[in-house]
Amino acid sequence: MNRVITIALAGNPNTGKTTIFNSMTGSHQKVGNYAGVTVEKREGRRKYKGYDFHIHDLPGVYSLTAYSMDEVVARDFIINEKPDVVIDVLDSTNIERNLYLCLQFQELNVPIVAALNLNDEAVSRGIQIDEKRLSEILRMPVIKTIGKNGAGVEALLDKAVEVFERKEKPDYEVSYGHELEGDIQVVIASLEKDGAFCARYPVRWCAVKLIEKDARAEELLESHAFADGVKAALKERVRRIEEHFGRDASTVVSEQRYGYIHGATAEAVTRRPVDKQTVTEKIDRVLMDRVLGFPLFLLILWLVFQTTFTLGAYPMGWIEMFFGGLSSVATAFIPEGILRSLVVDGVIAGVGGVSSFIPLIVLLFMFISILEDSGYMSRAAFIMDKFLHIFGLHGQSFLPMIVGVGCSVPAVMAARTLKNARDRIITVMVTPFMSCGAKLPVYVLLAGAFFPRYAGTVVLSMYVVGTLLALFSSLLFRKTVLRGESTPFVMELPPYRLPTVKGILWHVREKTFGYLKKAGLVLLPASMLIWAVTSFPKPALDVPKDVQMAQSYAGKIGKEMAPVLAPIGFDWKIGIAAITGFAAKEMVVSTMGVLYRVEAGPDRKSDSLREALRRDPAFSPLVAYVLMLFMLIVVPCFASLSVIYAEIGWRWLLFAVTYWTALAWLLCFIVFQTGRLLGF
Amino acid sequence: MVIMFHCFSNRAPTGVLAMAWAVIEKIIVAVLLMASASYLGWRAYRSVFKKNSDGCICDGCPSSASCSKKK
Ligand SMILES: Nc1nc2c(ncn2[C@@H]2O[C@H](COP(=O)(O)OP(=O)(O)OP(=O)(O)O)[C@@H](O)[C@H]2O)c(=O)[nH]1
Ligand SMILES: [Mg+2]
Numbered sequence: 001m002n003r004v005i006t007i008a009l010a011g012n013p014n015t016g017k018t019t020i021f022n023s024m025t026g027s028h029q030k031v032g033n034y035a036g037v038t039v040e041k042r043e044g045r046r047k048y049k050g051y052d053f054h055i056h057d058l059p060g061v062y063s064l065t066a067y068s069m070d071e072v073v074a075r076d077f078i079i080n081e082k083p084d085v086v087i088d089v090l091d092s093t094n095i096e097r098n099l100y101l102c103l104q105f106q107e108l109n110v111p112i113v114a115a116l117n118l119n120d121e122a123v124s125r126g127i128q129i130d131e132k133r134l135s136e137i138l139r140m141p142v143i144k145t146i147g148k149n150g151a152g153v154e155a156l157l158d159k160a161v162e163v164f165e166r167k168e169k170p171d172y173e174v175s176y177g178h179e180l181e182g183d184i185q186v187v188i189a190s191l192e193k194d195g196a197f198c199a200r201y202p203v204r205w206c207a208v209k210l211i212e213k214d215a216r217a218e219e220l221l222e223s224h225a226f227a228d229g230v231k232a233a234l235k236e237r238v239r240r241i242e243e244h245f246g247r248d249a250s251t252v253v254s255e256q257r258y259g260y261i262h263g264a265t266a267e268a269v270t271r272r273p274v275d276k277q278t279v280t281e282k283i284d285r286v287l288m289d290r291v292l293g294f295p296l297f298l299l300i301l302w303l304v305f306q307t308t309f310t311l312g313a314y315p316m317g318w319i320e321m322f323f324g325g326l327s328s329v330a331t332a333f334i335p336e337g338i339l340r341s342l343v344v345d346g347v348i349a350g351v352g353g354v355s356s357f358i359p360l361i362v363l364l365f366m367f368i369s370i371l372e373d374s375g376y377m378s379r380a381a382f383i384m385d386k387f388l389h390i391f392g393l394h395g396q397s398f399l400p401m402i403v404g405v406g407c408s409v410p411a412v413m414a415a416r417t418l419k420n421a422r423d424r425i426i427t428v429m430v431t432p433f434m435s436c437g438a439k440l441p442v443y444v445l446l447a448g449a450f451f452p453r454y455a456g457t458v459v460l461s462m463y464v465v466g467t468l469l470a471l472f473s474s475l476l477f478r479k480t481v482l483r484g485e486s487t488p489f490v491m492e493l494p495p496y497r498l499p500t501v502k503g504i505l506w507h508v509r510e511k512t513f514g515y516l517k518k519a520g521l522v523l524l525p526a527s528m529l530i531w532a533v534t535s536f537p538k539p540a541l542d543v544p545k546d547v548q549m550a551q552s553y554a555g556k557i558g559k560e561m562a563p564v565l566a567p568i569g570f571d572w573k574i575g576i577a578a579i580t581g582f583a584a585k586e587m588v589v590s591t592m593g594v595l596y597r598v599e600a601g602p603d604r605k606s607d608s609l610r611e612a613l614r615r616d617p618a619f620s621p622l623v624a625y626v627l628m629l630f631m632l633i634v635v636p637c638f639a640s641l642s643v644i645y646a647e648i649g650w651r652w653l654l655f656a657v658t659y660w661t662a663l664a665w666l667l668c669f670i671v672f673q674t675g676r677l678l679g680f
Numbered sequence: 681m682v683i684m685f686h687c688f689s690n691r692a693p694t695g696v697l698a699m700a701w702a703v704i705e706k707i708i709v710a711v712l713l714m715a716s717a718s719y720l721g722w723r724a725y726r727s728v729f730k731k732n733s734d735g736c737i738c739d740g741c742p743s744s745a746s747c748s749k750k751k
Pocket of ligand 2: 030031038
C-alpha cells in the first residue's frame, strides 16, 4: 500500500501552476499566457518514490478573500479539504506581490512548499534570488523551478514528501510589527474561549482576517460560542488601530504584510539593474499604441482568418478527394439496395461533407492558441476594454468571447473569472454569438456555394455581425433585465512569451483527434438516423428520389414547420438541416450532405455538395445568407446548453434560449423580406 | 462467403441468395440504426446528467479547457 499525499498547486494567476501540474502528472491541461486560464479544480495522479500523489491544480488567486467563482474554488479547497501540502507557485519576476498570498497561506497554517517558478525569466531580467536565505526567513522550503522544461519539479515532490513526513505543525511566523501584534493577540485570546471553534479554524488567521473586516471570517464568527464577546473586543481593537495609524484597519494589516515581505526580500533578492528596455516593452510600444492598437488588432484577426482559409484549402481538397474515392469504392462493392444507400447517401455523404472542414477548424484553433500563449490576448482585452464599456461589457468579458471563437463550452466556463454575477451572466449569454469553430463549416459551405467570389468577406461578415449582436445584446440586457454598472477591472499584462513548437503541435494534434472523435461518435450515427428519416417510409411505386424524400418522415415533419419557416425563406429541407444543428453545429453540413445528394448516382459521383445546393430551386444567395444568419444567432449546440445551464441556472437559460430563438427568427425575417423586396 | 462474393462482383444476387441478402441487408441496417439511436440518446442523457469519468463535459467538443487527458 502506497501512502497518499494530497497536494494543492496554488498561487497567483499566470504563474505556471498548470504547467507544473502537467509536468508532474503527465497530463495536458490547458496552459495559456493570461490570468484566468484555469477556472476549475483539476486532479491528477503521480506515483513517486513509493508515494501516491493526488495533485490538484487550482485556479490562480490574488488573495484568499474570494470575489469570483474561480477564487472561491481555490480558497474553499485549501480551507475545507486541507491538502497535506500546498505547493505555492510563485512568479520569481514578481516575488513581492506573490508572497502576499503566500503569507496568507502561512496564516492558515497549511504546510507549504514554495516554488520559485519562471526562474529563467527572472534570471534574464537580472533578478537573483537566494533561495536558501529566503527559505530561512520564511521558514518554508523554497525551490527554484522552470515549469516549461520541468526543472526542479522532482525536487518539489521530494520536498513535499519531507514536509509530509515531518509530523509537527509548521511554525510560520508572519510578523505584523509589535504595534499590531498586541491587538492580534487580544483578538486571539477572545477567540480561544471557544475550544471547538479553534479546532475547526486556524485562530490566528481568523483574528487577522477579522481585523481586516473580511466578510467570510465574520461569517465564520457567527458559529463562535461567544461571538458577541469577540465582536466587542474586536471593535475596540479596530478602533484603537485606526486611531493609532490614522488609516483603515484593513489597509494597516496589508501594509504591515507588505512591510514584512519587503524585509524578507531585501535580504534574499538582489536586482541587477537592467537598463535596456525589455522586449515586451518594445513590442507593447507598438501593439498597445493608443491610435494604432485597435487597427492592429483588427489586422491581426484578419490575418488569422485569411491564413486559415488559404492554408486550409489544400488539405480540404485532399479530404474531399478521399471521400469521393470512398464513395465510388462503396458503390462498387455493395450491391444496390438499402445498405448501399445507407453507406453512400447516409454515412459518406454526411460525415464526408463535414470532415473536409476539419483542417479549417484545426488551423483556426491553432492561431487562437498561439495568440493566447504569446500574451497578446490580454493586450487585446485591454485595448477593447474602453470600447466594451460603452456596451456595458468588460475587458475581462473579452477573453471568454475570443475563446468562444473556438468553442462555446470552454468560453462559457472562462466567464467564471468575472467577479460580478451580472457581468458573468451577460457574458455567458452573449458568447454564443461569437461563432464557434463548428459554425465555420456551415458558413464556408454556403458562402462557397453562393458567393464564390466573395466567400471570405461573407464569412467574415458573420463574425462581424455576431460581434455586433453580442455588443448590442449586452447593452440591451444592461438596460433591462440586468441593470447595473459594469465594474472596473484591472487586467494583468503578462510578458510576451514565444509559443513553443511543441505546444502548438500538441494543440493541432489534440484538435484533430478531437474532431475525428466527434465525427465518428456524433456525426456518424446522427447521419445514419438522418438518412433513415429521409428514406422511409418507402413509397410503393418507383418515384423520383426527391418526391420520395418529400413524402418521408423528415419531409412530413418539415411540412408541419412550413408556417414558421416560409416567412424566413426556408423550405422543409433547410428547416430540417437547421434543426439538426442543435446536436452539433457541423451537423447542418452533414444533414445537407444527406438531403441534397439526390442526384448523385454512380455517373455523377464527383458532384459536390456545393453544386447540389446551387442547383436546388429553394436556394438562392439570399436564402443562403439568411440561413447563415440563422445558424449564427439561434441556440448553441446541446453541449453548450448543458454547460450554460450549469453556469447560470435554468431560469437564465430559459430566458437566453427564448431570446436567441426570437432574435434569430426576427432578424432572419427582416433580412429575408427586405432582401426579397429589393429583388435579390 | 457467397454473399461476399456477390458483393465483390457487384452483381445483384439472384434466386435464394437474393432473398437471403434482402433479409440480411435489412437486419444490418436495422441494427446499425438502432445502435446509433440508442448511443446518441445515451450520450445526450449523459451530457445533461453526468460528467465523464475524466471530468469532460462533452467529449466531442474540441476544448482542452474542459477535458483532462491522461497520458
Ligand atoms: N519562461 C517560462 N514560462 C513559463 C514557465 N512556466 C510556465 N510558463 C508559461 O507561463 C504561462 C502561464 O502558465 P500556466 O501554467 O497557464 O499558468 P497558471 O498559473 O496555471 O495560470 P492560471 O490558470 O491562469 O492561474 C504559459 O504561457 C506558460 O507557457 C517557466 O518556468 N518559464
Ligand atoms: Mg492554470
